[in-house]
Amino acid sequence: MLELAGIDAGYSGFQALFGISMSVKAGEAVAVIGANGAGKTTLLRVISGLLPASEGTMTMDGVSLRETPPHKIIATGIAHVPEGRRLFPRLSVENNLKIGAYTPAARAKFVDRLGFVYELFPRLKERRAQLAGTLSGGEQQMCAIGRALMSGPKLVLFDEPSMGLAPVIVAQVFELVRRIRSQGYTVLIVEQNVRQVLKFADRFYLLEAGHIKASGSAEQMLASDDIRKAYMGL
């Protein structure tokens, strides 16, 4: 589904990603793990077009993403739940969901999808008229996920969904991600909380200082002593 080959990217005067090659197949849940500043968020920003890649190729179902303008990438079936949720705080919950369905194709299916999201997260339906900025952390994450689903994506990118949330809420958020997964969405998730991620991810990539250092199945990961020591503190 998603294929990256030899992707370089960075910010002015500083390269953050070096020759990243990876793939995500339909129906998979893939995790990218790594320390702070390893380039995980940058990777997702490059995929969704927020940051242009300087080198390499990147395709979604055969469509070249590097030749697609940033605002058209959502139409290839990629939705991005950004780091820190990034809801529009002074818009209502329902308007946040509505703007997730901004593309012409999504507008046509707005009513159905809104119903689906409310079914998935009944809490959002209760709070639909409330300003998004006044929701609790967990509810905000629901709203951010719901907003991403409104575009009718095939692949959902999650950027550190557990960040900044209380431990009790973290478990709930991963439950949400798992639920998305079970609805048939393909998931690419970036997380520091390796233990939680490995509970449902099929495969993983290990990112270190902008390079992919290791990859494999979740079992392989758990079997590797080095990785366990470095990232799970076991």
Place this chain on the structure above:
Amino acid sequence: MQCELDIFFLEAVLNGVLLAGLLALLALGLNLIFGVIDVVWICYAELVMIGMYGINYAYKAGAPFLAAALFGILLVALAGVLLHQLVIRPVLDSAPINQLLVTGGVLFVLQAAATVAFGIDFKTLGIRLGSLNVYDMSFSYSRILTFAVASAAMLLLWLFLSRSYVGIAIRAIAQDRQIMPLMGVDHRNIYLITSGIGGGLAGLAAVLMVVQYDIYPQIGLQFGPLIFMICVLGGLGSMIGGFIAAFLISEFIAVGGSCFATEWGYAIAFLFFMIVMFIRPQGLFGGKA
């Protein structure tokens, strides 16, 4: 100086309310543009002036008033789009002050262009609507009409901003610019649409002003500073703030003007503005400055 709480005082207060409708409309367009694009059009009042001349021209050429009005609105909406495309876009990444100055340059251009094209004499449409007399108070119908149309326009804009996809995107972009591509929103389109709406609002203001005031090239300097003041007082980008500030300022102008002379009404309003700024620099309803 006759500043007693009599019927004339009430007349002044009510006239202030009527004036506020127009000023609120003008401030709304400027606030919309600032909120979305983060740029202040110093030449906003000059766009209104261009609209007034356009309406005057169409009307004198024989068009019925409503057609001339529509022409004026579309003309200024187009001017707004062109202004964004030709002038604002190249400086979007420059220092804010350059953005301010570049539209100031446009102010000179529009004023001079109007002088070259239409001369410096006062022009008037010659429409007189008469006035409504209640007890000893008198309110001109054109002012009442202005207030009604401005209120209706603001209501329509509010509906657009709260219901439509594009309207919600316009509000969203003012809250978080960077992630808009993730929603499939092309910010350049939104900027153009906003500039068109901002221009259209200036055009509508031109329609309302052309029945009340004479037209001359410098008319923008008469009320331009007033609009900026209202916007800043309400909090740049805050549409509700601009609305309330418009009422406050018009009361100062109307009541101050009826107690003393017109200029003193304005002068008191500016003084009030400066004092408020020192107490609440971010404006009455602004977020953090």
Place this chain on the structure above:
Amino acid sequence: MRRPSKSALAGLAVLIALPFIIRFSLGGSERYYLHLLIQIFIWAFIYTGWSIMGRFGLTSFGHGAFTGIGAYGCVLLWNYLGLTPWVGIPLSVVVAVVVALLVGYPCFHLRITGHYFALLTLALTEFVRLCIVGLRDYTGGSLGTQPRRYGDGLSIYAIQFETDRVVSFYIALALWLTGLAIWIWVDSSMDRYALEAASQDEEAAASVGIDVTREKLKVTAISAAMCAFGGAIYGQYQMYIGPDTIAGLSVSLNIVFAVIAGGLWVMLGPTVGAVFTQVLSEALRVTIQSTAGLQSAFGSSVLALDTLIYGLLLVLFIIYMPKGILGTLLERRQKKSVSSRIAPVSAA
């Protein structure tokens, strides 16, 4: 303090000799050319005054208020109280400085910057203009007024010199040189470094013990004083003051634009801006007036054509040459010479 270079001294000598050069080469229109030069020097002084503040990120649209206070204060005191401008000008300058500090202190203290600062100072300009118009019994309202002529119009006591263009020229030249001297003085004093640090990162500057507000107030006071003084001299030279020629928003905008056109960051930038804007508008005016076809097509409104072109150029300047004429030229030269010389051009 750097020593004046040979080329600077030579330039100064040429300027001092200029009235005589003009008399011998352009005898017939001597008064006209001197008038143009006097205007350039007076405005260059005012523009330099604005830049002393503007270059530190304090883009004020309020200086039309200070020129207005200077000009009107001086003339009103002379006309109604018979107070000589020798007293009237300093008084007006003090009033302008007090107003500047009254507005500046809360602005700097509350860190009002950018759009808000520009629009707040714009309100000040408008307030002063409205006061001038409102006091029409004394100020002549929007029609303006004239200083009462003293004797034959040439007097040290009344500081009136308009009738003798050569005297006016030297007064204007001295004024301009004073402006440059003040620039150099501000430039070489420590304040500048403190302010530069402050305009880039106010928090950091404050944390190393720079009193940002006080430093800003200092340049504001100097800047307002210069503009008020320049405004007063302008009024004395023109023997006419009006709310549109020496006060108000269009004056504020003209000041800012001329400086941007010339170059804000270099000492002679504002002067280049004054030369550019004055010569441009004169040249355009003369060309347009002498072109019969334009005259007949547009009538008297053709006079606005120069403002039109002027405005267009300003827009283009800000888009394509934000460092101004002199700034851009110096930058080019610096780039060229950077390979041959190691020391950077000090002015840039």
